[in-house]
Amino acid sequence: xxxxxxxxxxxxxxxxxxxxxxxxxxxxxxxxxxxxxxxxxxxxxxxxxxxxxxxxxxxxxxxxxxxxxxxxxxxxxxxxxxxxxxxxxxxxxxxxxxxxxxxxxxxxxxxxxx
Amino acid sequence: xxxxxxxxxxxxxxxxxxxxxxxxxxxxxxxxxxxxxxxxxxxxxxxxxxxxxxxxxxxxxxxxxxxxxxxxxxxxxxxxxxxxxxxxxxxxxxxxxxxxxxxxxxxxxxx
Numbered sequence: 001x002x003x004x005x006x007x008x009x010x011x012x013x014x015x016x017x018x019x020x021x022x023x024x025x026x027x028x029x030x031x032x033x034x035x036x037x038x039x040x041x042x043x044x045x046x047x048x049x050x051x052x053x054x055x056x057x058x059x060x061x062x063x064x065x066x067x068x069x070x071x072x073x074x075x076x077x078x079x080x081x082x083x084x085x086x087x088x089x090x091x092x093x094x095x096x097x098x099x100x101x102x103x104x105x106x107x108x109x110x111x112x113x114x
Numbered sequence: 115x116x117x118x119x120x121x122x123x124x125x126x127x128x129x130x131x132x133x134x135x136x137x138x139x140x141x142x143x144x145x146x147x148x149x150x151x152x153x154x155x156x157x158x159x160x161x162x163x164x165x166x167x168x169x170x171x172x173x174x175x176x177x178x179x180x181x182x183x184x185x186x187x188x189x190x191x192x193x194x195x196x197x198x199x200x201x202x203x204x205x206x207x208x209x210x211x212x213x214x215x216x217x218x219x220x221x222x223x224x225x
Contacts, residue, residue, distance in 0.1 A: 104160070
């Protein structure tokens with residue numbers, strides 16, 4: 001069973017640029033969630049996708065957007081990068097079965113905005 | 115979202131039991147208590163969850179107070195690999211909800 005993978009591992013961008021982060025879900029999972037983790041803090045929910053549709057969103061501006069593909073891989077796009085966007089971005093996949101779904105996290109992408 | 119309160123940090127000796135407390139006084143009747151942990155340089159990983167009864171799995175045990183306003187994650191014999199940040203999280207009955215992380219408890223294991 002292949003776990004959740006994310007790419008790239010690290011990324012450095014400058015303020016105002018755009019970035020795309022990628023996630024491959026665990027085999028058989030149909031839901032993907034993205035989280036932002038600032039240094040010393042717990043992860044904060046950005047949004048969740050279920051069957052290619054956004055299925056919930058946290059308190060993040062519209063410049064944070066996402067996609068989920070038919071093979072359940074996913075992208076997180078961030079436009080107009082700001083210094084505060086520097087963080088670890090985590091992807092988590094799960095199988096939504098109407099009751100309880102354990103989330104499996106990838107190792108994250110460390111984004112640094114200069 | 116119902117909130118949880120955990121100590122910022124704890125220390126324990128290797129090979130001894132560890133009891134990690136969590137207070138959740140505003141828990142609703144349909145909230146499950148979940149624990150995740152985050153090892154250094156990794157994403158969080160699921161540890162255990164429960165609703166009312168105490169739960170055991172290969173990683174840990176979860177003891178839930180009778181009034182459900184608090185719970186304790188028990189690591190029966192801590193190893194160096196258990197050094198991590200432990201998060202106590204409440205989730206509703208239908209598990210497609212987001213995970214709301216606090217700052218968790220940073221557990222240090224002393225060799």
